[in-house]
Amino acid sequence: MTLLRAEHLTVRFGGLVAVKDVSFSVESGQIFCIIGPNGAGKTTLFNLFSRIYAPSAGRMLLDGVDFTTLPPHRIAQLGIARTFQNLELFDHATVLENLLVGRHRFRRHGFLAETGFDQVVWQAELESRRAVENIIDFLDLHRFRDTRVGALPYGVRKVIELGRALCSQPRLLLLDEPSSGLNAEESEDIGYWILDIKRHFGITVLMIEHDMRLMGQVSDRVLALNEGSVLAEGSVQEVQSHPQVIEAYLGVQA
Amino acid sequence: MHFDFKKNYRIDIRLIKRGNQAFWYGLLLLGLLLAPAVLPKYFVAQMTFILIYSVIGAGLVVLTGVTGLVSLGHAAFVAVGAYAQAILMARGVPLLVSLALSGALAAMLGLVVGLPALRLRGLYLAIATFSFGFIVEILVSHWESMTGGNSGLSVPTPTLWGVAVTGALFYYLCLVVLVLCLLLVLNVLRSPTGRALRAIRDSEVSAQSMGVNLALLKTYSFVLSAALAGLGGALYAHVMTYLSPEQFGLNLSIELLMMVVIGGVVWLQGAVLGAVFVIALPQAIAVIKDYLPPAIGQQTGLQPIVFGLVILFFVLVEPTGLYGRWIKVRTYLELFPLCPGSVFVRERHFLRTERLK
Numbered sequence A: 001m002t003l004l005r006a007e008h009l010t011v012r013f014g015g016l017v018a019v020k021d022v023s024f025s026v027e028s029g030q031i032f033c034i035i036g037p038n039g040a041g042k043t044t045l046f047n048l049f050s051r052i053y054a055p056s057a058g059r060m061l062l063d064g065v066d067f068t069t070l071p072p073h074r075i076a077q078l079g080i081a082r083t084f085q086n087l088e089l090f091d092h093a094t095v096l097e098n099l100l101v102g103r104h105r106f107r108r109h110g111f112l113a114e115t116g117f118d119q120v121v122w123q124a125e126l127e128s129r130r131a132v133e134n135i136i137d138f139l140d141l142h143r144f145r146d147t148r149v150g151a152l153p154y155g156v157r158k159v160i161e162l163g164r165a166l167c168s169q170p171r172l173l174l175l176d177e178p179s180s181g182l183n184a185e186e187s188e189d190i191g192y193w194i195l196d197i198k199r200h201f202g203i204t205v206l207m208i209e210h211d212m213r214l215m216g217q218v219s220d221r222v223l224a225l226n227e228g229s230v231l232a233e234g235s236v237q238e239v240q241s242h243p244q245v246i247e248a249y250l251g252v253q254a
Numbered sequence B: 001m002h003f004d005f006k007k008n009y010r011i012d013i014r015l016i017k018r019g020n021q022a023f024w025y026g027l028l029l030l031g032l033l034l035a036p037a038v039l040p041k042y043f044v045a046q047m048t049f050i051l052i053y054s055v056i057g058a059g060l061v062v063l064t065g066v067t068g069l070v071s072l073g074h075a076a077f078v079a080v081g082a083y084a085q086a087i088l089m090a091r092g093v094p095l096l097v098s099l100a101l102s103g104a105l106a107a108m109l110g111l112v113v114g115l116p117a118l119r120l121r122g123l124y125l126a127i128a129t130f131s132f133g134f135i136v137e138i139l140v141s142h143w144e145s146m147t148g149g150n151s152g153l154s155v156p157t158p159t160l161w162g163v164a165v166t167g168a169l170f171y172y173l174c175l176v177v178l179v180l181c182l183l184l185v186l187n188v189l190r191s192p193t194g195r196a197l198r199a200i201r202d203s204e205v206s207a208q209s210m211g212v213n214l215a216l217l218k219t220y221s222f223v224l225s226a227a228l229a230g231l232g233g234a235l236y237a238h239v240m241t242y243l244s245p246e247q248f249g250l251n252l253s254i255e256l257l258m259m260v261v262i263g264g265v266v267w268l269q270g271a272v273l274g275a276v277f278v279i280a281l282p283q284a285i286a287v288i289k290d291y292l293p294p295a296i297g298q299q300t301g302l303q304p305i306v307f308g309l310v311i312l313f314f315v316l317v318e319p320t321g322l323y324g325r326w327i328k329v330r331t332y333l334e335l336f337p338l339c340p341g342s343v344f345v346r347e348r349h350f351l352r353t354e355r356l357k
Helices: A042-049 A072-078 A095-106 A111-116 A119-139 A154-167 A184-201 A212-218 A236-240 A243-250 B009-013 B019-038 B041-066 B074-090 B095-117 B122-142 B167-190 B192-202 B204-209 B214-240 B250-263 B268-289 B302-317 B321-335
Strands: A002-013 A016-027 A031-035 A057-062 A080-082 A172-176 A204-208 A221-226 A229-234
Touching: A002 A042, A002 A204, A016 A042, A016 A057, A016 A204, A016 A221, A016 A229, A031 A042, A031 A184, A031 A212, A042 A080, A042 A172, A042 A204, A072 A080, A072 A095, A072 B204, A080 A154, A095 A119, A095 A154, A095 B192, A111 A119, A111 B167, A111 B192, A119 A154, A119 A184, A119 B009, A119 B192, A154 A172, A154 A184, A184 A204, A184 A212, A212 A236, A221 A236, A221 A243, A229 A236, A229 A243, B019 B041, B019 B167, B041 B074, B041 B167, B041 B192, B041 B214, B041 B250, B041 B268, B074 B095, B074 B122, B074 B214, B074 B250, B095 B122, B095 B214, B122 B250, B167 B192, B167 B214, B167 B268, B192 B204, B192 B214, B204 B214, B250 B268, B250 B302, B250 B321, B268 B302, B268 B321
Parallel strands: A031 A204, A031 A221, A080 A172, A172 A204
Antiparallel strands: A002 A016, A002 A057, A221 A229
16 A cells, blocks of 8 residues: 655756656555665655655655645644754653653643643643653653753754654654664664654654665665756665666766 | 752643642742831832833743744833723723723724734844834824823822722732732743743744744733733823823833843743832932932933943853852852853854854
8 A cells, every 4th residue: 555655746846856747645654765875865855755845846645635735834743753864852851751742642631721820731731741751751850850851962852853753643754864873782773763663653664865775775666866856766786786776876887 | 059850741741740830939029018117108109110110021031932923012001001001091991901902992903013023033023013002102192082082191190999999909909910910921931832932033944834823922922911010001101190102111111021031031030120220220329319429410311321331241241141140159059169261152053154044
């Protein structure tokens, strides 16, 4: 079953074409990896899926629902959560609060109920905390629960961002370079977690990754981009041995 | 050293987290209740001012400290609340109803101002709200049929069930209003909305991708803040008994902003501490004036200079304000003698990446 389908996506910034007629589809339950050299348009694609950018042409569907023109804050409700390449955490809040923001899409009560903090809000809050504790268990974040995020090391923050995205219980998880800036050990942990996310939570993962080892370890399917267009799509081996991909990464032999 | 053993989630969510908190806040409330019986009239009047400023400050904490939006036009909301109160009371509207209406009117204005605020940030928002403050001030001084213009408007004595609410009674009214407002804001801040507001302050783009409707919540923050300012203004009208446009100029806006910065802009306690400070400082200056050499003591503009120095001091040395300093002192005492000096070192960000716009 196809979960995410991108059809002929094109993004132009003035004269620059960042993404050129990109089409692909992600099957439900897959770990789908996008690779490509710097400036290939990978993050631009992610920003399209989270509706921070609007495509100049083409459309995007999640489970058959067209979300090409959906406002950005509705994307989470649709079931897409993401992390950011350079971390966009709420630095002045604790880890717990950060994760709880991930639950924002489940808010059902109005402003008035909140000013009185009635039973409905209480129950919703307790429910949120139960859900968040599951993620804290899963990612082993107990030690940091009440620590301010700004005070934590980069590797931990990276995990917290992953946790925050998981808290929104998405159908599709977009990971923008989950292993960048991590040491070998942390990066390996991330790899296992990504596999667990797929197995235990049944979440489909779409990720951008530069670490070829991690990519090979987890990916079911790989898409290679260069200068905004698709170079190759297929299994890890197929893409890695694709002549054009090798050329894009290593250049042509003179 | 105090450890919190959390046995269930409720401990985290409820307002009073520890037994000793209940004790100290209870004691404070008791002291405030007994104050009019013990203290001279003049002190009670000053404390009434503090309560009113705290109501306004609570709104500014929500807007500036929690949501991260700056307003240099908050005096305008106070003015709208104050004039609405005076006009409604003169038309015979009951006290409590007119208080609510004044707050609601200011909230509606907050909605109007909140809309451009969705597109503006930082300095630009400050300028926009600054001009809004001017517009309201000019409107008030020229709409003579309603506001009395520059010649002013007298405020009727408030009555509740036939009893004149002045002096100690008015102090109690302000106290009740403040406590209710603080509870309301505390509830908002511990709910998903409060977290979403803090999320907007720290990173708009990721708040949005977590499902936070930026436009709605920023507007909400403005509306809530304006409503509290309007309510504070309505109470303020009764203390002043006579309203004129120049009371609500830029000076007041800056004084209010300064108040929350000095108190500690991210905490509600900061708003109250700031109010105490802002009301007490002029008194302290007036007292000290007589002991200073005449060259300094008789200088015109001594008060603004001292205010300026104080705010400079806080911005440079203690940006977390009085309440932030108090937290540090308290932690130090709790950990004593094991508190290393590095505990409170402000973290510096060496990694500054260009944020996704």
